[in-house]
Amino acid sequence: MKIVVAVKQVPEREAVLRVTPDGRSIDESDVAWTMNEPDAYALEEALQLKQRAAEAGLGEAEVVVLSAGPERVQSTLREALAKGADRALHVVTPESGEGSLAERGSLDVARLLAEAVKGEQPELVLTGLQSDDLGAGQTGVVMAELLGLPHATLVLQVEFAGQGGVGRRIKVRRELEDGWTQFVEVPLPALLTIQSGGNRLRYATLMGIKRARQKEMRELSAATPTQRVDEVVKVSPPLRLKQTEMLTGAAEEIAAKLVERLRFEVKVL
Amino acid sequence: MTAAGMLVGIVGLRLNLRLAEPASLGLGARVLLAALMLGSAGLFAWRGAPIARAIWGSKKDTDLRLRPLGRRGWRFFWEVLCQAKVIRQRRLPGLAHALVYWGFLAFALVTINDLAEGFGCDLLARAGAFGAFYVAFAGAWALLVAFAIAGLFARRFLARPKWLGEVSLESGVIALLIFALMATYLAMLVVPQRSPAAACLWWAHTLVLLAFLPIIPGTKHLHLLLSPLTVFLKRPEFSQLSKLEGDEEFGLVTGKDLTRIIALQAYSCVECGRCTEHCPAAATGKVLNPKEVVLGVKAYLNSYGPGSDAPLLQDEPEGRQKALSMPAAFACTTCGSCEYQCPVGVQHLPVLIGLRRGAVNTGAWEDRYGTKLFLSLERQGNSLGMGAAERDKFIAKQRFPLFDGSQEYCLWLGCMGSYDPKGREIVADFARVMQALGTSFGVLKKESCAGDPARRLGNDLLFGELAEQGLKSFAQAGVKKIVTVCPHCLRTIASDWREYGVAPEIEHHSEFMARHAALLERLMVGEQGGSVVYHDPCYLGRYREVYEPPRAVVAMAGELVEAERHRERSFCCGAGGGLAFLGEEAGDRVSHGRTRELMETGAKTIGTACPFCNSMFRDALGEVGGAAPPQLLDIAQLVARRLPAQALDSGELKG
Secondary structure (H helix, E strand, O other): OEEEEEOOEEEOOOOOOOEOOOOOOEOOOOOOEEEOHHHHHHHHHHHHHHHHHHHOOOOOOEEEEEEEEOOOHHHHHHHHHHHOOOEEEEEEOOOOOOOOHHHOOHHHHHHHHHHHHHOOOOOEEEEEOOOOOOOOOOHHHHHHHHHOOOEEEEEEEEEEEOOOOOOOEEEEEEEOHHHOEEEEEEEOOEEEEEOOOOOOOOOOOHHHHHHHOOOOEEEEEOOOOOOOOOOOOOOOOOOOOOOOOOOOOOHHHHHHHHHHHHHHHOOOO | OOHHHHHHHHHHOHHHOOOOOOOOOOHHHHHHHHHHHHHHHHHHHHHHHHHHHHHHOOEOOOOOOOOOHHHHHHHHHHHHHOOHHHHHHOHHHHHHHHHHHHHHHHHHHHHHHHHHHHOOOOOOOOOOHHHHHHHHHHHHHHHHHHHHHHHHHHHHHHHOOHHHOOOOHHHHHHHHHHHHHHHHHHHHOOOOOOOHHHHHHHHHHHHHHHHHHHHOOOOHHHHHHHHHHHHHHOOOOOOOOOOOOOOOOOOOOEHHHOEHHHHHHHHHOOOOOHHHHOOHHHHOOOOOOHHHHHHHHHHHHHHHOOOOOOEOOOOOOOHHHHHOOHHHHOOOOOOOHHHHHOOOOOOHHHHHHHHHHHHHHOOOOOOHHHHHHHHHHHHOOOOOOOOHHHHHHHHHHHOOOEOOOOOOEEEEOHHHHHHOHHHHHHHHHHHHHHHHHOOOEEEOOOOOOOOHHHHHHOOHHHHHHHHHHHHHHHHHHOOOEEEEOOHHHHHHHHOHHHHOOOOOEEEEHHHHHHHOHHHHHHHOOOOOOOEEEEOOOOOOOOOOOOOHHHHHHHHHHOEEEOOOOOHHHOOOOOOOOOHHHOOOOOOOOHHHHHHHHHHOOOOOEEEEOOHHHHHHHHHHHHHHOOOOOOEEEEHHHHHHOOOOHHHHOOOOOOO
16 A cells, blocks of 8 residues: 655744745745644654554555655655655755746646656545645645545544455545534545644654665656746735723723724724 | 770770681691682682673773763762762661771781681781781771671661562671671680681681672672772763764663663662662652662663663563563653662663663654653744744843843743743743843843753654754854753753753853852842742752752842752652653652642742742642642742842843
8 A cells, every 4th residue: 555645844833934025925045944734644644544554454555755845845854754654755846936836826736746646656645634834725635636536625534444345445534613523435546635633743753863864765856837827916924903002081981982982993883 | 986986995905816826727628728719719700700791791881981080089989988978878877888898898808818827828917016906906897897787687677678678588698697707707806726616717707708709799799899890980970861873872772772881880789779769759659660770770681681682671571670661761750869879879860761762762652741742842942832922922021132142141041931920930030130230131032942851751853953953042142151040951051962062151040149149138128038948959959069059049038948858868849851741640749749848847938949840839839738838939039029129120121
């Protein structure tokens, strides 16, 4: 069994982000990077499936981790190898300008990843539900479409299903609104987008990092970008809107002031 | 009568004392004696050789430096020759042990002479002035040793303190042999020369001696031979962890990872149980027993020999090796009482933390809380899992200036000082003390955890990343001097970071305030507060030997009271070794015991010098503090409360 996990490298949650002068992307020069959190859960699910496949007598499963981006994404791929992935595929894109990630839309990135997946012929493709930076939630489902695979989204857990031909079908638990979950059976091969929090992530270990150095990291060249169908118009930091003003005076005065504000400034009365 | 007085008394009698000589031995007897001596030595070598192989065959300690020899020499003199630690930590039995030890040294000459005599050679020239003196001198020691060993025998077999473990037959035999050696010697002083009685006594004395020798290897009495070496060769620093080299070192995973020093220390263990007696985990019913851990290493080496591939932590270990378990290793608060107490130079922390390193660096340790802590450190860079923006807000609210190279000190906040509500109060109060003194300081714009919990829990990957990051941020900011309220950060930055580079000079706020005591006292206003019981944090006391400065600070603010266990013997609060993050302990809580002990002093205030201790006592007081719990304050808060209000509220802090 082979599982491909597509991961994205995103700015760390604590990173201080600055918007570029053109106002359409963020300045990447001083940013610390990390693995997109839902992708980390996708990787964890893949690693646990690998273990469960071995326990269920389905043979040795291989976990291949895949990412598209410039040189820097190799640190995230290494982290995945350290946590237990068997090998890595890196679709190399330029740091900036023509063909860089910033210039490519979700569709284009999904194309890059789908192309790499095709070469592997995996039974299962996992990726995060969405990215922590752009949050479009498109890449996974578009990839499924491009690969002609059935897919399920918002998946928390995966198990092997079906009798006899164990492993030909999987049963997944999907998260619905308000604490509801749904179980769906999906035939393999399939693509799943994974929701955060379904598993407990593992910590990186020294042995993992040292072993990762000997694992294969194959670089693939990226296809030239296609015409974007969407366009980023503006990126802006969240505006701070919370303001507190203390009204003073006697109770009657305060009440009068409050009514005035609510009527003319907030316009809710 | 004191030992010295007794000695003088006996030496005064020397004219009346003569050691009875046996009639000289015939050829047959001499051959028999030679055969017995060879047999004894042979048996000793036969029993000792596997031990020597286990020690020498273990991995070489690549980081062991003998220099500076002066410090090692002094420790040898003080701890071995003077038996200072043995006596100091267990007064009466310690003194009894010292008497036996000194008696053995005094007897060395007598013993050599005794054997030489069998072959008709009186090396000591007993008829001469020196010989006569020495016979009497040894006689005095024989009396003292006989008394002492009888006392130790009574303690072990009648009083039976629980720390000594199960009654050991071997100890009884050894005690009887020692007593017999002394009794036969003393008897030889009173029987007539060349009498049959003298011959009988001589043979009895000699046979006991020859029986004693082969018993030594393979028993805890091996400490007679090994512990002087062990004390001399000890790693120079407290809780010193070795650097992991190459691609195959992850800590203590198999026998291949045990070093010569670890093996030597394991075979030196005298099973006195001081380590376990003082262990906070053992005292509160946890599975950890530091003595059995050391004996577990010895049992492992006995079963598998050196360099074995067998895992140190096994699923179903047998016998003494049972004590080597993952739950035991992770129950340690790394308070270091065991290592401090050990009279024969065993260093428990590198073993306990070594086992953790082996388990964590290979991913074998699975713990919900531990994983959460590591992920917080990986992703948020602090142990409390908070967003860095929270620290920014705190800094802004306190109006702490950012360190820009122009200030004298960099005030290191640490995770507790940055994110914990009480830790923040401590930092804020200390900042006010610095401000009142007119000392310029700034804080780093961004700070990651110094790596203490990662280091103590054995996560070398994470610790290395945090140390490198920390070193880089100090270098970039141009920091020369650091001051911190947290002893864990202090120890980690000052000692553990050395594996990755040289950190700027760092000191604890107690040292800083004690140095400025004179000025602070001039600034202080109002009445002295009431009584304050000071709790020594493990990482400031045993780890750094800082005992006086915090006491000097407490004395400025109130009347210093000591808890029953203080200074080197201070009892842990339960937070160390990353345990503050590992969820509620099974069984009794270490912090509750210590809090009760501090409350028993009747002091109005508990004075702490570590934000972790403070946090543990804060929770414990809620449980065991009763209706009127004592106040709980950091020493910086004690000082800040006595500074005049205008010094505290003068707005902008000095940059």
